Amino acid sequence: MGPYIARRLLQAIPVLFGLSVFTFLILHLVPGDPALALAGDRPLSDAQLQEIRVAYGLDRPLFEQYTSYMAGVLQGDLGEGFHSRRPVADSIREAIGPTLQLALAGVIVAVVLGLLLGVMAALFHNTWLDSLAMVIALLGVSVPVFYLGLLLIFFLSFQIQIFPATGSEGIRNLILPGFVVGFSSAAYIARLVRSSMLETLRQDYVNTARAKGLSERLVVVRHALRNALIPTITFMGLQFAGLLGGAIVTEQIFSRPGLGRIAISAINNRDFPVIQGIVLVAGLTYVIVNLLVDLSYALVDPRIRYG
């Protein structure tokens, strides 16, 4: 398993490098003078612009700017927001907690609901339960996150007041937003699990398991479901970026604090250091999550552990 981990770690390096280059270049990709981009909508004199250039090192060669940017990043220094007037790392540190919490709630909803619907559809293949699960799955990939959020708020918070529409304290405030974030992934997982289980349930070894007298429950849980887990875990890893994005949008609907709030205000204010910081941190989070996903394969699939 050692070489497997080492190989995965090595593969992450070029992605991280590319990510840092992309993040660094955001400011320089803005058409025109980066100092003007930093200034945003504020009218500044030439002397003030020159000050910005010196303060942000924009007067130095690009490569030098990148290395000094990276030197800062590696020490946890993401620069200072030009509009927010505070260290970007501090803003992100405050905001990332609620966002990750919401994304995690989404993961739980996606996996639990997705497995439930997928298993139900496969076990009752070609019955009304199968159709129902697939209709829910189709809705999940078609209804926009923000629309689902508003509908739930309207019915569950305004009409029958079960859940709060806003607020971020405690589990009760996490249920609706978590459902909104996880629902579309649950839909994908349901389809994935259904087709994987239908495939597995036709295999000879499943017949063997049945023939040797295992209960149907054991056949399903040990053989069919276990094989459906690998594609599900892979999907969740790849989908994590999507979940993070869903969390950013959902935060807006439920007026929750988090990366979404600072990202949107940063874009509206053209506060590029903050945008750069958020992009970098989101990408980094994705890479780490997928490393963990790859490692978890080894736990689920013995062929990888010993391979």
Place this chain on the structure above:
Amino acid sequence: MDNAQPALAPTLAAISDPMMAGQPKSRGLLSDTLRRVARNPGALIGLIVLLAIVLLTLLAPVVAPYDPTRQDTQAIRLGPSLNHLFGTDTFGRDVLSRVLYGGRYSLPVGLVAVAVASLFGVLAGLAAGYYGRWVDTIIMRFVDILLALPGILMVMAIVAILGGGIFNLMIAVGLAAIPDYTRVVRGAVLSVRESEYVTATRVLGATGPRIMLRHILPNVLPPVIVLMTLGIAGAILLGSTLSFLGLGIQPPTPEWGNMLADGRTILRTAWWVSFFPGLAIAVTVLAINLLGDGLRDALDPRLRNR
């Protein structure tokens, strides 16, 4: 991706060629596919609903009962009625008319974004799969980086770089979708690259770009067509999300995402202001997804002879 472009640019025009050439084989696939889609009730419903939506959008100036931007101070936040089927908004504008006109912004975003994404994504995927080695490594690492960012954040960053507006929104949503096409096409190319017909063409003296565009591309088209169909749905969702967040198409232009955002704060008292634009997005995306699923089943060689 930049590496692949110069080599392919001169033959760009040839892309449409193999598709339009109308060889008996591809016509067979087309009519066969249409027949299969027509037999799939879900796909058929999707197609009909989608055509209806497109038609209504195109005919908006004719069928819309009111001017979508006209404000009527006598009709503020009226609920759905015979005069205003979808009600009116805070400025007394007719929601139905705005929804009909809104399609003229939301739908093109989906179409243009997918055109951008598939053009660059397919070319990069062809190059990565066909040339392999360092070309493949560079392109796929690039794809890995793009995949590491949430699509919505990627689009937000690009909008921050380019600025707002419908055109930049289309480009941003398109750029974010490139990796999907690259991965699918690369995988498909790898599976046909070593086939005998490709070797035969090479022996006959065909060069890389010609082999890729004339011989490999037609054979990897089915998954791309499916991806493009579902991609339009995804792009409409992403585009309207950006507008919902206030970073895409700005009010007073009627666009489904920003109309929904408009009604968000008055949801409790005037639900119809956001309900109907959201319904328009959901129904459109649902119809496209139904059609896409049907196309996938129809084009999947493993399912074809059942």
